[in-house]
Amino acid sequence: MGLVFVWRSSPFLVSCLPNPYQPQIDTHSLLNGTRMNAPSLQPSQIAVEMRDIVKRFPGVVANDHVTFLARRGEIHALLGENGAGKSTLMNILSGLYTPEEGKILINGREVIFHSPKDAIEAGVGMVHQHFRLVPTLTVVENVVLGLDDPKFRLNLENAKAQIRALSEQYGLKIDPDAFIWQLSVGEQQRVEIIKALYRGAQILILDEPTAVLTPQETEELFKTLRSMAEKGHTLIFISHKLDEVMAIADRVTVLRQGRVVATVNIEEVTKEKLAEMMVGRPVIFRIDKPTIVPGKEVLRVENLHVRNDKGLPALNGISFIVREHEIVGIAGVSGNGQAELAEALYGLRPIEEGRLYLYGREITHASTRDIIREGVAQIPEDRHKEGSLGNMSLSENLIMKNYRRKPVARGPLIDWHYVRQFARDLVKRFNIMAPSIQTKARLLSGGNLQKLILARELSSDPGLIIAMHPTQGLDVGATEAVRKQLIEERNKGAGILLISEDLDEVMQLSDRILVIYEGEIMGEVPADKADRNEIGLMMAGQRLSANHEQHTVNSVQ
Amino acid sequence: MSRSSFSSYRPPRLSLERRLTTPWWLSWVIPILSVALAMLVGAVIIASQGVNPWEAYRAMFEGAFGSGYGISETLVKAIPLMLAGLGVSVAFRMKLWNIGAEGQLWMGAWAAAGVGLFLYPAWNLPPWLAIFLMMLAAIVAGGLWGAIPGLLKGVLQVNEIITSLMLNYVAISWVLYFVDILWRDPGGLGFPNTAPLDKAIWLPKLTWIPLLPRGHRVHAGLLLAILAAVLLWFLLNRTKWGYEVRVIGENPDAARHAGMPIVRNIVLVMMLSGALAGLAGMAEMAGVAHRLQRGLSPNYGYTAILVAWLAKLNPFGVLLVAVLFGGLLVAGDQIQLTMNLPRSISDILQGLILFFVLGGEVFSRYRIRIR
Numbered sequence A: 001m002g003l004v005f006v007w008r009s010s011p012f013l014v015s016c017l018p019n020p021y022q023p024q025i026d027t028h029s030l031l032n033g034t035r036m037n038a039p040s041l042q043p044s045q046i047a048v049e050m051r052d053i054v055k056r057f058p059g060v061v062a063n064d065h066v067t068f069l070a071r072r073g074e075i076h077a078l079l080g081e082n083g084a085g086k087s088t089l090m091n092i093l094s095g096l097y098t099p100e101e102g103k104i105l106i107n108g109r110e111v112i113f114h115s116p117k118d119a120i121e122a123g124v125g126m127v128h129q130h131f132r133l134v135p136t137l138t139v140v141e142n143v144v145l146g147l148d149d150p151k152f153r154l155n156l157e158n159a160k161a162q163i164r165a166l167s168e169q170y171g172l173k174i175d176p177d178a179f180i181w182q183l184s185v186g187e188q189q190r191v192e193i194i195k196a197l198y199r200g201a202q203i204l205i206l207d208e209p210t211a212v213l214t215p216q217e218t219e220e221l222f223k224t225l226r227s228m229a230e231k232g233h234t235l236i237f238i239s240h241k242l243d244e245v246m247a248i249a250d251r252v253t254v255l256r257q258g259r260v261v262a263t264v265n266i267e268e269v270t271k272e273k274l275a276e277m278m279v280g281r282p283v284i285f286r287i288d289k290p291t292i293v294p295g296k297e298v299l300r301v302e303n304l305h306v307r308n309d310k311g312l313p314a315l316n317g318i319s320f321i322v323r324e325h326e327i328v329g330i331a332g333v334s335g336n337g338q339a340e341l342a343e344a345l346y347g348l349r350p351i352e353e354g355r356l357y358l359y360g361r362e363i364t365h366a367s368t369r370d371i372i373r374e375g376v377a378q379i380p381e382d383r384h385k386e387g388s389l390g391n392m393s394l395s396e397n398l399i400m401k402n403y404r405r406k407p408v409a410r411g412p413l414i415d416w417h418y419v420r421q422f423a424r425d426l427v428k429r430f431n432i433m434a435p436s437i438q439t440k441a442r443l444l445s446g447g448n449l450q451k452l453i454l455a456r457e458l459s460s461d462p463g464l465i466i467a468m469h470p471t472q473g474l475d476v477g478a479t480e481a482v483r484k485q486l487i488e489e490r491n492k493g494a495g496i497l498l499i500s501e502d503l504d505e506v507m508q509l510s511d512r513i514l515v516i517y518e519g520e521i522m523g524e525v526p527a528d529k530a531d532r533n534e535i536g537l538m539m540a541g542q543r544l545s546a547n548h549e550q551h552t553v554n555s556v557q
Numbered sequence B: 001m002s003r004s005s006f007s008s009y010r011p012p013r014l015s016l017e018r019r020l021t022t023p024w025w026l027s028w029v030i031p032i033l034s035v036a037l038a039m040l041v042g043a044v045i046i047a048s049q050g051v052n053p054w055e056a057y058r059a060m061f062e063g064a065f066g067s068g069y070g071i072s073e074t075l076v077k078a079i080p081l082m083l084a085g086l087g088v089s090v091a092f093r094m095k096l097w098n099i100g101a102e103g104q105l106w107m108g109a110w111a112a113a114g115v116g117l118f119l120y121p122a123w124n125l126p127p128w129l130a131i132f133l134m135m136l137a138a139i140v141a142g143g144l145w146g147a148i149p150g151l152l153k154g155v156l157q158v159n160e161i162i163t164s165l166m167l168n169y170v171a172i173s174w175v176l177y178f179v180d181i182l183w184r185d186p187g188g189l190g191f192p193n194t195a196p197l198d199k200a201i202w203l204p205k206l207t208w209i210p211l212l213p214r215g216h217r218v219h220a221g222l223l224l225a226i227l228a229a230v231l232l233w234f235l236l237n238r239t240k241w242g243y244e245v246r247v248i249g250e251n252p253d254a255a256r257h258a259g260m261p262i263v264r265n266i267v268l269v270m271m272l273s274g275a276l277a278g279l280a281g282m283a284e285m286a287g288v289a290h291r292l293q294r295g296l297s298p299n300y301g302y303t304a305i306l307v308a309w310l311a312k313l314n315p316f317g318v319l320l321v322a323v324l325f326g327g328l329l330v331a332g333d334q335i336q337l338t339m340n341l342p343r344s345i346s347d348i349l350q351g352l353i354l355f356f357v358l359g360g361e362v363f364s365r366y367r368i369r370i371r
């Protein structure tokens, strides 16, 4: 297959932005390419055709005349930064949203979907970013849920047999009688896939399916996807991770700011080129991190035990230290105690057993307020829910941590004159894009909101920074900025605890990596000796081999 | 399975889409249109009583705002609505749904009456000090009454809507026990009320206000209410504590992450809320009724909830809306006299206005799409 370009003029016309031209797309050229002599495709090979799709949301055009084609039996990646419009486009294809303009053809027939049910009837299924399963029901119950096929009496045995057959056929290991709450995230994803297949999906959309998986689980998933493609299914794989796209896709459609940049065959591109198409400019993958010998101990965690919201043990005796000039990464699949760890360190969760020390002083049962005063900053997991005040102004957001102290406070009053000055300074220094300091925080984009949080947290020159998923959901530019900022703080002397599900991020930023699994540390590796495979195994619950263990013990003592 | 269902024609559907920002003019046009609609529906109800709605509305307006006397009566009714409305608004700021202003108002009136009827003569206090102590007693009593649901909410996570509402019945029964039995005026010819307060400790009339007729009943409670609004605005917008209250109201999770004391502030805000409602009770008792009696409050505490909500919790807005609702109360009395309509028409209008204004809010936050 030849290379397929949307713009015929020059290969990577991506640097000119905004694009003055509407991409000229016609079905024929998209399918067959314009610079090749391959035998032309039969229209019957097109499984999905979306033409000139327009979808607007307040303030953004999420899809701006998007034309998208997928062939039968291919794995088609939909690549783009966060906010590029990938989920929106696929939500349209799966009947969740109605487009304002444009049309959809499935197997050559025009369709109008009013609901996901219509889409399922036409053979389109979607596995959403956030699963839609009922935890208290079993696998088979979830699979048949919402179907009106057996009108009165459920025949679960029949359904189970079908599930077993599907799981056999596609290598989706699952016990139909297991309850959803008993399953790991990877297994739940398999249930979602089976659910779609059970409903007869020929076209399966997966929205960022690897975000919640360990490297090994990702490999498993890819095997399944390949076998499905071989059997003639069309797979649309949404991602913003280039390595994965390179590994799995047959073809890629790149979206940027709601528009199609190009659709290309995977053999014809490199990771660097895809990145450039996605971002609109060349991207540097490495961030310089000078080697610095760590300084004094900042945080010491000894044998920490904490319970989760349900009262079950979440951390079972975790110990580690963080020193000055050091980024300690905590890798792990989400839900293994990371959130509880961050909360416990910040005085937001009672500590059952164990001790915490900050600069050698015990803070085990200190209040959040005292911990903040001692110079601990936090980048919370959820920017909206925990990190910002949506309906309040930027300046009111920026003083959340220092409003009690001079010079923001003057006695019992707040010196708003000073606050305005302070906010203007930070907006400038951290390059926050906003009309004014009176702008409400909810109007900021994800990247700018994160910059706002960083500005607030770093403005007090913290000694310890607890950063949880600091770049989750950010575009490449904002991600770069946030990472640089963190490294700069480390260079200046802060100790940083980096909790992230993104293994690449942990490996790139950390000086040491700890892997957490079910509330315990499976092992520790220095970042320069870290091996993805080894970390992946630890993320799945395997302890590090004995000689490494020795190293861990030594470094904690 | 038929394949045609997804491509066949369907009637267009209405859907609501969230607005990112609300244009400034909409936040004015929508409430005005909402009130107009409420009055339109009210007109139908009035017409069903065989009265010309146009005439009725004109009589209502005349009654409430058309004369010096009307205006003065409107202000008199507005004073407790202002104070209690301010109290409700500060709790609502923190998303504490204090429905208990009525009970807090009664408790305030009760405590003030106790000071005025018994402490003042017993200790031979100078009148200004007695008035001051009456205010203080009302603030403490209303504040403590508000603190109960606050503590239950803060410490035990008990729903404050239920507890504050239930405490209204407790408070009213408590006060009426005093009115009917313990403090009942023996020379009161069997009327269920206490003896009158000594004239010296009545809240002074604002005789210096120009244009109001001689003998009007507007009292110093009006100044108290205005002062309270200014202080409340200052407290919320200029102090560290007010900032905390606004942050907690906006996003309690973020407030927790910023180390703000949430439980303490829940209790404090409920106390402040109750204290303002208690002050409303004191003002009504010492400024208008001059004694504790049955029917002291025609549900001022409940109407205050509407006032606070329609004012969008803005202290100065509360003053304004309270005047409108005071007018509605006066107008209700007016049309009962002159138009032979039940006074409950004004309750119905209150309800309709709230209904339409709340309904109209949807349009300032969402736009309608037809697809």
Ligand SMILES: Nc1ncnc2c1ncn2[C@@H]1O[C@H](COP(=O)(O)OP(=O)(O)O)[C@@H](O)[C@H]1O
Binding pocket: A057, A058, A060, A061, A062, A080, A081, A082, A083, A084, A085, A086, A087, A088, A089
């Ligand atoms: N339901 C929605 N309401 C308003 N805006 C939305 C909604 N869904 C998506 N958007 C906006 O549309 C744009 C595209 O979003 P999305 O399709 O989720 O991007 P992606 O999946 O590529 O990250 C973003 O700017 C996003 O904020």
Ligand SMILES: [Mg+2]
Binding pocket: A086, A087, A088, A129, A207
């Ligand atoms: Mg998405």
